[in-house]
Amino acid sequence: MTRSWPIFAVLCLALWLAASYGVRYGLMEDARWVGLCAVPGALWQCEVRSLLGLAIHFQVMAWAALGLALLAQAVPRRGGRWLAGLALLCAIPALVLYTASIAVFALVLAGLRLVRV
Structure with missing residues (x-):
């Protein structure tokens, strides 16, 4: 691994x-999409x-991130x-898009796996 990779x-x-x-x-x-999407x-x-919006509601990205981190x-x-x-x-957009409770756990698990040798 090169030094510039991280x-x-x-x-x-x-x-x-x-x-x-x-x-x-x-x-x-953005409020203008409400009128455009009428x-x-x-x-x-x-x-x-x-x-x-449906993916956010069902927390698809957060659960995918958690599953990948556990795997x-x-x-x-x-x-x-x-x-x-x-x-x-998967965890970064989940954190930004309203599903932080599960995505934080996935982010920590993935980060711990990345620093493990």
Whole structure:
């Protein structure tokens, strides 16, 4: 592993966090989408907003992150690290998009797996 790999990973996670906040404040909480989405099927963004709302309601991202983080604890070596990275990629949007209670636990588990040798 090169020395620049952790820096690259942190930058990618920071960009993922920024993109998650962009989705939250640009698509989910922006009041103009309420009026634009009044007509069903008018815009594809309204369908994405609707499906994302259902995923938030059923906590899909948070449970996926927790499942991946728990699985990463059991898988040895590189496979576990990859699963922990995927868990982080699911946990960050879950934290931003209103399911912090489960996603925090998944984030901690994935982080612990990543630092474990």
